[in-house]
Amino acid sequence: MKKIVSIFSLSLLFLVTGCSNDRQNNSTGTSSSSQTSNSVESTQEVPDSSHGENETETSHIAIIYYSLTGTTEAVAQEIQAQTNGDLFALQTVEAYPENYSAVADLVQQQQDDGEFPELQPLEVDLSAYETIFIGSPIWFGSSSLPLQQWLMQNDLSGKTVYPFFTSGSSGIASAMTEIENLISPQTLVPGLGINDETIDETPQLVASWLAEN
Numbered sequence: 001m002k003k004i005v006s007i008f009s010l011s012l013l014f015l016v017t018g019c020s021n022d023r024q025n026n027s028t029g030t031s032s033s034s035q036t037s038n039s040v041e042s043t044q045e046v047p048d049s050s051h052g053e054n055e056t057e058t059s060h061i062a063i064i065y066y067s068l069t070g071t072t073e074a075v076a077q078e079i080q081a082q083t084n085g086d087l088f089a090l091q092t093v094e095a096y097p098e099n100y101s102a103v104a105d106l107v108q109q110q111q112d113d114g115e116f117p118e119l120q121p122l123e124v125d126l127s128a129y130e131t132i133f134i135g136s137p138i139w140f141g142s143s144s145l146p147l148q149q150w151l152m153q154n155d156l157s158g159k160t161v162y163p164f165f166t167s168g169s170s171g172i173a174s175a176m177t178e179i180e181n182l183i184s185p186q187t188l189v190p191g192l193g194i195n196d197e198t199i200d201e202t203p204q205l206v207a208s209w210l211a212e213n
C-alpha cells in the first residue's frame, strides 16, 4: 500500500500543479476545476512502474462499503481520496427505517433470527481489483448485516482486504473476528476503527493506517 500511495501522491502532486495552472488560465475557475477533480475519482490513469515504463492502468483498489447514516461513507470517501480507489456503496433492496429505535429493533430481530437483508446488485468486477477495502458501521458489536451478506456472497480469496468500521464508541475486535470467519483473503490487514471521538481525525488516521499497512 505504501507504494500505491506514493505513486498516487506523485500523480496528485502532478494533478494539483495542473489544476493550479488551469485556474490561472481560466477566469471562470470553479466549475472547470470541480469537473477536473470529479473526473479523477475512478478513471484517472496512474503510471505503474511494475508494468513497464509506457504502460498505464486504472486503479486496482476497490472500496466497498455499507453506510446507513453517512459516517462510514465519509470515511470511505477519505480512503478514496488517499488511494484513488473506486467506490462502491452497498444498498439493501428494502431500506432500513430512518428512526433509530425502529432500525435497532429490526437489526436485533434479524441478528437473532440469523436473517440477512437482500442487497441490490453491485456492479463490480472483482477480478479487476487486487486490493479491496470493506467498510461498515458497527451494529451491536458486529459489522452491519448488509456487509456480512455481501461478504458471504463474494469470494475474496487472493485479495488483500482492508476492513474499516465506524461506531459510536465500540471497538472493532468482534467485527474483525467475524470477518476472519466469513472470508479467506490472501491478506487480511488489521482493521481501522473510527468512532465519535476520533471522527474529526479521519484524514490522519486513514493516512497512518495506509502507511503502516
Ligand SMILES: Cc1cc2nc3c(=O)[nH]c(=O)nc-3n(C[C@H](O)[C@H](O)[C@H](O)COP(=O)(O)O)c2cc1C
Pocket (backbone or CB within 6 Å): 066, 067, 068, 069, 070, 071, 072, 073, 100, 103, 104, 107, 136, 137, 138, 139, 140, 141, 142, 166, 167, 168, 169, 170, 171
Ligand atoms: C442498529 C444499530 C446498532 C448500533 N450498534 C452500535 C454498537 O454496538 N456500538 C457503537 O459504538 N455504535 C453502534 N451504533 C452506532 C453506529 O455504529 C455509528 O453511528 C456509525 O458510525 C454509523 O455509521 P453509518 O452512518 O455509516 O451508518 C449502532 C447503530 C445502529 C443503527
